[in-house]
Amino acid sequence: MCEDIFTALKNNDMALAKAVFSLDDDVDHFMFFILRLLRNAAQNPVLANELRIDPLDCMDHQTLVYKIEHASDYSAEIARHMVMLEGTKQEIPEEVLELLVIAGTEAANLYNNSVAAFFSKDVPFSVEILKRQQMLEKLDQEIATRAFTGKQRNAELVCAICSIRDNIKRIGDCAGNIAEIAVNRAFKETI
Template sequence: MSVRKIMLLGRSSLVISLPKPWLQLHKLKKGDAVSISMRRDGAMVVYPSVKKGEDRYVQIEVDKNEPKELIARKIIALYLNGYNNIELKSTGVFPPHQQQLIREIARKLYLRIMEASPKHFYFQSYLDESKVSIDLSVRRMHSVAYSMCKDAVTALKENDLELARTIYALDDDVDNFYHFIRKILRSAMLNFSLAETLGVTPLSCLDYKRLVDCIEHTADCASNIVKRVILLNETGYRIPTHTMELLVNFGSTATEIYNEAVNTFFEEDLNKANSIINKCNSLWNISTKISESILKEQEATLVCTICSLREYIDRIIDYSVDIAETAINKSLSYV
């Protein structure tokens, strides 16, 4: 830690000089602006201001035989790492299945395709990260996931295939929010000035990251539940009434606990978060009763389906516990 003396400038202004290594690191010179903020502990922090017009560009080469999954993961990774201009060039030509995948990923990540040819794709992101509300974005993501969970239980109870297929399609919307929010959080952790504008710290970014991970995983569970509903309907088998009642009760309880956990994260209510964790730990008896009902079932298809449904609901409860624990950590980050 370097120590700087406060100097008098003019009649009343007090100034300190900035360390030369810090100026060189951020490529700052005379006339550039910096951002200053006051932390809760009373310390003053100086950030290099964001220089407009510094869009990040990257070009990668894609083999014509490269697996679709790898191409998708590369594009998502570049997006999450803050590249606003992404160019893909093929070693030959993009076959139709690669072109379809690239366009689908671009749509999900809100990337605009500026140029496209059989040998190359060029996208741009016009997102103004400084105007994003992280809280609002997370709440909207949660709203979709929560409705998916509620409707998944309804589809299970009523064997509603149309509702089940609608819920299954909504998982893409949650994934879109997930990638979008992760990009903002990663950018904020790398850019102190952006973090200051968004009102977050590196520590709170980690809390938000854990929250959106749990929300995304919860939506996946809802999607898997309705997938099981659809598959079971095709076999013609039906879950016994008693077991169905246990599953519906278990799913409804897990859904409401999940909703309470997310709300507690924003409220920063330590006691309520602790109550949610205790409530989750008390639900093992319902899971046990479902397991006991499986032992009475002889049809393998029903056994596998009931086990899967119970596991997905168990996971929703586990993610609710993780959210509640994150809420406690967040509420005590500054004491």
Template sequence: MEEHVDEETRRIQFTGKSTYIVSLPKEWVVSMGLKAGSLVTITRQDGSLILTPKGVAKPATQPTEATITISSGEDPETIVRAIISLYLVGYNSIIIKAREDRISIMQRNLIKELTRKKLVGTEIVSETSNEIRLQVLVSYPELSVENALRRMCIIATSMHNDAMQALKNMDRELAEEVIQLDDEVDRFSFYIIRQLKLAVQNVKIIRDIGLSSPRDCLGYRVIVKFVERIADHAARIAKNVLSLEEKPSESVLQTLYEMSTFAQNLFEDAIRALFKKDYALADQVISKTKAIVALEEKALKEILSKTKQADISSIRMITESIRRIAEYASDIAEIVLNLNVNQIIAT
């Protein structure tokens, strides 16, 4: 037996007619509180076997509670970033304390709005004049990464469709609703990133959150960012609708809708390829994306010739956002290729 600080090499033995066995390090067995007859779970992971004592759910290193102290004159954005960072790295209890006697009304309202709008599964469980305690109540088995990402994609798609509908009807109220929905996408984005960070620290969590390997964590992390960007561009379309002085001509609307439908179909196909693990479909998305350039050029010609001068800039920004949505769909498809490249390897 060869021994290193964190690694041991042990010889496989053959017993009976068909059983292979390997002994376990005594130090590990004792430290885990195991004995003869104890159960361990054996998990296959990328060519390795992971042994987990039955009933062990969380590693001792997993963060549980963190406290931050804020002053009355502290920048609100600094407070927001600190709370989000603690949420993302996996703290289940976050305590905000005032350095002085009280947490200001502005800071209190900011923390409440952040909790409600951005942090999935988080509630304010206690509140005093100088302290607010946040508790993450949802656990990873209750909402898998895949289900959370599906929800993100549905919202992003809805935002895009509604933004284009607001453009068609010059519906300012609908445009405002699209902009507000961006917070909902951010909520799921933060939640997924939190779960992926926890999974990287504890391999057992990977299956609990609906993934199959550590490699998936990186791929999903990047995809989440792309979906978030797609939602951002849908919100930008809505913002540009609000800045228009008059409704675009029918020909301009037609070319923009042609672009929009094309980009939306690419996004939906890329997400379908992700969840179905479809390498071929992802490859098709990437190939089709090249056509967005020609569609954009066609739209720009219509815009320049048939749009009021004061609105040209806003319409062009809408066109750019639609193109970026298509490009992000292609980026997602590239990640899908990387996650499923084994499908094209000859066996």
């Protein structure tokens, strides 16, 4: 969903944005199913063994599932704002849109890499993800500056840009949180 929403944003693809928005409920339902499985696996070592999960890792997996669901929510929010702007016939200025796409693509890459790091327990990769979050912070500040000092004076447009910017930042935060869990999981095994 994260990659799709930034593809939709870049190409102004409303059909893809609406598809991302509609997927959010499915992600919520799937999250509840996975959480139920993880809770049962934490209490039932036989089930945990069948799922190839250490019962002690169930909490880490549960946190991962929550972060994935949050990233889905943030992607759906971006989609909602895209559709809203289309409905009011407003467009994000090109220079701001370009920054949003760059930041969003970086956030989506960090997110995908952090999930990979979670399963591989790759500490150096996780630390690199945490360092790359700083680039998102710089982009976030630049987007904020351009959103408030640019040509756009319409409050609805500025609010939509700020909301999209905030949701990109939150996806990046999810990536950082997942990377931190990956580091903790790797060190938990050495203790």
